[in-house]
Amino acid sequence: MKRVLCIGGGAAGLLAAGIAAENGAKVTVIERNARPARKVMITGKGRCNVTNDCDTETFLAHVPTNPRFLHSALRRFSTEDICALLRRFGVETKVERGNRVFPVSDKAVDVVDALVMFARTAGVTFEHGRVTELLMSNGRCVGAKTEDGRCFEADAVAVCTGGLSYPQTGSTGDGFVLAMSAGHTVTECRPSLVPLCIREYDCSQMQGLSLKNVTLKVTDTANGKVLFEELGEMMFTHFGVTGPLVLSASAHMRNMSPGRYVLSVDLKPALHDTVLSERLLRELNTHRNASVMTMLGTLLPRSMVPVMAARVGLKPTLPCHSVTKEQRLRLQSTLKDFRLTVEGFRPIAEAIVTAGGVNVKEIRASTMESKLCGGLYFAGEVLDLDAYTGGFNLQIAFSTGAAAGYAMAASDE
Numbered sequence: 001m002k003r004v005l006c007i008g009g010g011a012a013g014l015l016a017a018g019i020a021a022e023n024g025a026k027v028t029v030i031e032r033n034a035r036p037a038r039k040v041m042i043t044g045k046g047r048c049n050v051t052n053d054c055d056t057e058t059f060l061a062h063v064p065t066n067p068r069f070l071h072s073a074l075r076r077f078s079t080e081d082i083c084a085l086l087r088r089f090g091v092e093t094k095v096e097r098g099n100r101v102f103p104v105s106d107k108a109v110d111v112v113d114a115l116v117m118f119a120r121t122a123g124v125t126f127e128h129g130r131v132t133e134l135l136m137s138n139g140r141c142v143g144a145k146t147e148d149g150r151c152f153e154a155d156a157v158a159v160c161t162g163g164l165s166y167p168q169t170g171s172t173g174d175g176f177v178l179a180m181s182a183g184h185t186v187t188e189c190r191p192s193l194v195p196l197c198i199r200e201y202d203c204s205q206m207q208g209l210s211l212k213n214v215t216l217k218v219t220d221t222a223n224g225k226v227l228f229e230e231l232g233e234m235m236f237t238h239f240g241v242t243g244p245l246v247l248s249a250s251a252h253m254r255n256m257s258p259g260r261y262v263l264s265v266d267l268k269p270a271l272h273d274t275v276l277s278e279r280l281l282r283e284l285n286t287h288r289n290a291s292v293m294t295m296l297g298t299l300l301p302r303s304m305v306p307v308m309a310a311r312v313g314l315k316p317t318l319p320c321h322s323v324t325k326e327q328r329l330r331l332q333s334t335l336k337d338f339r340l341t342v343e344g345f346r347p348i349a350e351a352i353v354t355a356g357g358v359n360v361k362e363i364r365a366s367t368m369e370s371k372l373c374g375g376l377y378f379a380g381e382v383l384d385l386d387a388y389t390g391g392f393n394l395q396i397a398f399s400t401g402a403a404a405g406y407a408m409a410a411s412d413e
Contacts, residue, residue, distance in 0.1 A: 001026045004152035005144055006177070006410045007131045010378025011394055012401035014115040015077070020156075021122035028152060029119065030144065032130040032174075035061035037112045039162065039273040043352075043394060044100075050086065051079040051398070052391040053099040058291075059395070064251065065355060070385065070396065073365040077402035079395055089121075090280065100391050125347045127152070134178050134376070139378035141182065151309035156408035158368070158377040160401060163354025164189055175382035176357065182373045184262035184266030185359040187384045189350030190256075191248040193393075198240030199203040199259070202307045206236040215266040216245040218252060222260055227252040231269060241340065247352060248389045256344055263340040267300070276332055284328065288321040295320050299335070340366030353393050358385040366398055367407035377404040 002025040006017040009031030021027040029036070038041055052059065058076050060067040081095045083101065091114045092104040103110050104306045120126075129150060134157065135143035143153040161175030176186045211234050218228040227249075235241035241263070253261050268276055279299075287295040296305045309316060312331045314323070323331075348354065358378050362371050370376040379400040387393050 001154065002409055003154045004028070005030065005152050005157045007144055007158065007178070008159055008160035009033075009319065010160060010162055010380060011040050011125065011397035012382075013038060013158070013319065014119050015398050015401030016030050016158045016379055016405040016408070017124045018115075018119040018122045018378070019402050020409040021124045023406060025156075025409040027119075027122075027124045028127055028154075028241055029124055030127045030129050030131055030146065030152065032128070034128065034129035035114055036126070036404070040112050040115070040348070040394070041108050043108060044102060046108050047102050047106045048111045049100050049102060049364045049389075049391040049394065050093060050111060051395040053079060053095045053101050054215065055269075055327060059191060059392060062390065063385065063396070065253070065386050066360050066384060069360045069363075069365045070367055070399065073399040073403040076406065077399045079391075081402075082395065082398045085118060086111065086114050089117045097107035098390050107273045118337055131174065132177065134182055134183070136373075140374040141370075152169045154375075157214075157376050158401075158404045158408060159358075160381055160404075161382055163381040164348045164351075164356060173402075174358075179358045181380070182376055184362050184369065184370065184372060184413065185302070186201055187356045187359055189354050191345045191348040192251045192355035192386045193352035193389055194240035194247055194250045194261075194348070194350060195237065195308070195346040196250055197343040197346060198241050198263075199343045200339075201309065203236050203240050203305055203340070204238045205394065206303045207238050208236070209233045209301055211244065211265070211267070211301075213269065214245075215269040215329050216249055217266070218249045219262050219266040220260065220266065221262055227261075234265070239346065240343070244389065250345065251355075251386070252340070257344075258343045261342040264343060266340040267335050273336070275331070280328055283285040284320045284323055284399065288319070290320055291316060292318050292320055292323060303410060311338075338353075351387050352389070354381055355386040356383075357382050360384050366403065368404035377408060 003027040004020045004027045006013045006029045011031045017027045017029045086159045093112050094103050094104050130148035131144045132147045133145040134141050145151050159175045159178050164173045216233045217227050232245040234245040283295050292315050368377045368379050380397040385396050
């Protein structure tokens with residue numbers, strides 16, 4: 001019987017372990033947290049965006065880093081396969097906007113419980129500990145050692161430790177250290193799907209304000225290209241902006257430098273210029289004897305009113321009947337193009353995923369086995385793979401974990 005060791009009990013580790021065990025291997029998972037899959041618990045704001053209900057080509061179009069590497073893994077374990085697996089253990093799923101798949105219960109804990117049950121039912125044994133060293137013999141990985149001195153021998157070892165994002169869930173970069181100790185290259189790690197720091201001071205005046213049904217556009221000033229444009233929700237913070245739109249947009253900013261990327265928020269995407277112009281004229285006439293602040297309150301959330309007035313150059317006490325055509329046109333333009341200059345990403349610890357990781361050129365795409373060290377496998381966020389929001393990153397963990405699981409169970413001792 002093959003002896004398999006999975007380092008890390010997250011999404012990738014649980015899939016690798018469960019599938020290897022179902023295929024006849026004796027499997028042990030070493031997890032540093034008291035409970036497995038802590039990061040899965042917080043995905044999708046606690047609802048768990050399990051995967052995305054789309055075909056392979058559409059899926060890969062949402063993977064900006066090394067998408068072709070995933071072809072065989074997605075064919076072997078698809079988006080339909082993870083939904084079927086969850087259904088086996090009592091978790092039904094549903095499809096929402098953007099083909100995002102969630103559990104019907106809207107509870108991430110149900111997904112975690114199903115994944116753990118899958119592994120335990122297959123016969124996986126769990127050990128609590130932190131792996132600090134890979135055991136090597138004749139250029140082959142033959143086990144791992146924990147920081148408390150315990151040694152675990154195995155015929156195949158999978159490193160499924162995550163990246164550097166949300167370190168409180170256990171993703172502290174241990175897998176990168178283990179990979180380098182085996183001779184692997186780790187590409188530069190950077191945050192992806194992360195809040196953005198904004199240069200303009202007035203963001204802090206709107207701290208806590210959530211904007212819904214706005215369009216966010218990202219322009220790269222280095223070449224004038226629009227990198228991202230989407231309708232959705234975002235929020236202002238003391239440092240800048242966050243929320244689903246912002247996190248998605250951040251994944252397109254591959255070479256960050258202060259001022260390189262500019263955000264444009266269309267606060268009234270449903271109104272074309274002509275319609276918005278008529279709306280402004282009507283509001284100004286209706287409130288002609290009131291202040292512009294009163295009129296702006298009919299168009300914008302309260303905390304945004306003084307910010308908009310300042311940007312447009314409208315004095316708070318100015319009556320509507322005194323607003324000039326130039327000021328009106330400037331207001332109209334700013335409502336359709338509220339500009340924010342990106343200073344940089346928030347720290348990688350606040351990112352949803354880590355971009356960068358173990359160089360996939362050194363990994364066999366069909367099995368996730370190292371090309372440099374026999375018996376060593378990698379799966380999940382530890383690899384140099386990252387995708388946009390919408391369930392794609394979790395599916396990458398499931399598919400690469402499954403590929404490793406099948407291969408480890410079949411590998412020669």
